[in-house]
Amino acid sequence: MRRLIDNIGTWLGIANILIVLVFLIFPIAVAVMMSFDARDYLGRFPPQAYSIRWYESFFSDAYYLQGLTTSLILAVIATFVSTTAGVSAAIVLDRHTGRSKEVLESLFLSPLVVPAVVIGFALLLFFSLLGVFDGFTRLLGGHIIITFPYTVRTTLAGLVGIRKTLTEAAMALGANERRAFWDVTFPLARTGIVAGAVFAFAFSMDDIAVSLFLTSPDTYTLPVAMVSMMRTNFDLTIAAAAVVLMVFTFLLILALNWAIGLEKLIGQGVFRS
Amino acid sequence: MQKSRGTLLLLLPGLGLFLALLVLPLANVVEESFRLFVPGRIGSAKDAPYTLFNYTELIEPAYAFYLLETFRFGLVSSLTALVIAFPIAYAMARQGSPLLRKLSIGFLIGMLFLSTLVRVYALQLTFGPTGYARLISGLLNVSPNGRFYTDLVVTFGLLHYLIPISAITLLGTIQNVNPKLAEAAQVLGASRLKSHFTITLPLCIPGLLSAFLICFTLCLSAFVVPMILGKGKVLFVSNLIYARFSEIANYPSGSAVAIIMLVIALMTIYGVTRVVSTRVIQD
Numbered sequence: 001m002r003r004l005i006d007n008i009g010t011w012l013g014i015a016n017i018l019i020v021l022v023f024l025i026f027p028i029a030v031a032v033m034m035s036f037d038a039r040d041y042l043g044r045f046p047p048q049a050y051s052i053r054w055y056e057s058f059f060s061d062a063y064y065l066q067g068l069t070t071s072l073i074l075a076v077i078a079t080f081v082s083t084t085a086g087v088s089a090a091i092v093l094d095r096h097t098g099r100s101k102e103v104l105e106s107l108f109l110s111p112l113v114v115p116a117v118v119i120g121f122a123l124l125l126f127f128s129l130l131g132v133f134d135g136f137t138r139l140l141g142g143h144i145i146i147t148f149p150y151t152v153r154t155t156l157a158g159l160v161g162i163r164k165t166l167t168e169a170a171m172a173l174g175a176n177e178r179r180a181f182w183d184v185t186f187p188l189a190r191t192g193i194v195a196g197a198v199f200a201f202a203f204s205m206d207d208i209a210v211s212l213f214l215t216s217p218d219t220y221t222l223p224v225a226m227v228s229m230m231r232t233n234f235d236l237t238i239a240a241a242a243v244v245l246m247v248f249t250f251l252l253i254l255a256l257n258w259a260i261g262l263e264k265l266i267g268q269g270v271f272r273s
Numbered sequence: 274m275q276k277s278r279g280t281l282l283l284l285l286p287g288l289g290l291f292l293a294l295l296v297l298p299l300a301n302v303v304e305e306s307f308r309l310f311v312p313g314r315i316g317s318a319k320d321a322p323y324t325l326f327n328y329t330e331l332i333e334p335a336y337a338f339y340l341l342e343t344f345r346f347g348l349v350s351s352l353t354a355l356v357i358a359f360p361i362a363y364a365m366a367r368q369g370s371p372l373l374r375k376l377s378i379g380f381l382i383g384m385l386f387l388s389t390l391v392r393v394y395a396l397q398l399t400f401g402p403t404g405y406a407r408l409i410s411g412l413l414n415v416s417p418n419g420r421f422y423t424d425l426v427v428t429f430g431l432l433h434y435l436i437p438i439s440a441i442t443l444l445g446t447i448q449n450v451n452p453k454l455a456e457a458a459q460v461l462g463a464s465r466l467k468s469h470f471t472i473t474l475p476l477c478i479p480g481l482l483s484a485f486l487i488c489f490t491l492c493l494s495a496f497v498v499p500m501i502l503g504k505g506k507v508l509f510v511s512n513l514i515y516a517r518f519s520e521i522a523n524y525p526s527g528s529a530v531a532i533i534m535l536v537i538a539l540m541t542i543y544g545v546t547r548v549v550s551t552r553v554i555q556d
Binding site: 006009013020024043085086088089091092095104108110116123124142148208212226227238239245246250252253257262 | 279280283284286287288289290291293294295297298299301302305357360361363364375378379382383384386387388389390391392394395396397398399400403404405429432433436437464465466469490493494496497500501511514515518524527528531534535538539542
């Protein structure tokens with residue numbers, strides 16, 4: 001009886017894993033296959049014949065390409081700004097202890113707690129109040145504030161692991177504080193900083209909720225372009241766009257794995273809100 | 274003196290961004306939420322009188338419904354995600370092969386990084402009319418255009434993100450539970466299942482709570498999933514804010530909803546962190 005119950009438990013566990021794998025992977029396989037559909041309309045799955053027509057359509061459509069360009073430029077600038085600000089904030093946080101550190105840290109991480117829609121809406125009102133109507137400036141503001149906490153958090157996680165005695169040793173040997181930082185601390189913290197930058201880039205590329213509020217008719221990101229096409233249009237160029245975005249995701253994960261190794265990511269608790 | 278000036282300089286960019294892009298905009302939302310809105314305008318007039326109307330309006334059943342709807346989906350999806358993810362995290366934590374472990378962690382992280390829009394579009398193709406909508410709704414004996422099926426697809430949309438994130442969160446927790454404890458119970462005559470429910474599971478409660486918190490807050494702020502997969506039938510609070518902005522430009526009302534949403538999100542997080550931290554101290 002005991003054996004029987006245990007066996008049932010084991011089989012249920014295996015069935016659970018298989019079902020979840022299918023649930024997570026199958027829709028993506030559907031999207032990838034549909035993006036190669038040869039039919040010229042959105043037909044039933046599975047496609048009868050395959051072609052690259054939707055990719056040709058994506059890469060020759062000025063509307064999508066402009067979205068992709070804006071997304072990439074935006075992600076690069078937002079990543080640069082929030083990583084710079086995040087790293088310098090994390091350095092200060094790492095040096096301090098006690099109440100003031102706790103308060104500052106939760107302040108810097110608080111954009112994670114505020115729902116993205118609220119951030120987008122608040123920035124929209126605020127930019128209108130200030131008279132900022134340039135789409136790119138508004139988007140950049142939104143993307144910086146949603147990526148900033150990730151850079152603080154990963155850099156801090158990277159800095160905490162570095163023993164203070166190393167810096168002290170460098171200073172005892174005659175280096176000043178600045179020299180000790182650039183020669184000892186910074187190289188050791190580099191992985192945390194890179195991870196933060198990769199996260200920032202990924203979240204900037206992915207954002208919809210904030211961007212929808214801040215776009216202007218001529219400045220929009222790729223996800224925003226895809227959302228508006230999804231509402232009005234029923235062709236499979238969106239599927240091709242989705243696969244292009246997936247390729248970016250895949251490259252980012254490779255970068256992350258190269259920079260710190262994926263297993264370490266979990267130990268750092270990066271995904272905890 | 275020198276040192277504190279350096280500290281201030283380093284903090285300045287972060288504090289500046291934080292103030293300009295979060296604190297001041299939110300303060301402005303609070304102010305706007307008490308302004309009177311005259312239909313037909315975009316936003317409130319500069320000298321609009323103050324009023325509580327934007328908040329009292331939300332008590333009406335029509336609006337409270339959005340909130341209940343968000344909570345209902347949040348609860349159901351988060352609990353389902355935990356029940357499904359726990360055995361997966363357990364299997365990952367307890368199996369020996371380093372390769373399998375690396376692969377499964379890589380897979381889960383890949384699933385988290387997947388763009389929300391790609392996820393939603395893939396689910397729409399799969400469970401929509403060109404996919405398996407007719408087959409699945411036929412099996413469940415419901416209409417593919419009905420409320421139940423739409424609810425189901427929205428829940429799928431939430432679960433597609435919640436399952437990987439809870440599995441990863443729980444993996445950390447289970448790794449910290451000593452497997453010898455469960456083995457001891459089994460040596461003393463408990464079945465594997467019983468030792469699991471009486472020893473391992475109770476030790477994971479703080480981790481389960483924090484995973485629930487993460488899932489629930491993610492559901493509360495979900496926006497794209499209900500917008501695309503809900504086909505206008507399922508609307509969360511975030512969609513209400515967006516509608517206030519895009520459809521009728523009633524910024525004061527949108528602000529009031531935003532403030533309520535923010536307060537609920539903060540309270541949930543505060544509440545559950547309290548529960549988690551007292552549990553840890555007791556243990």
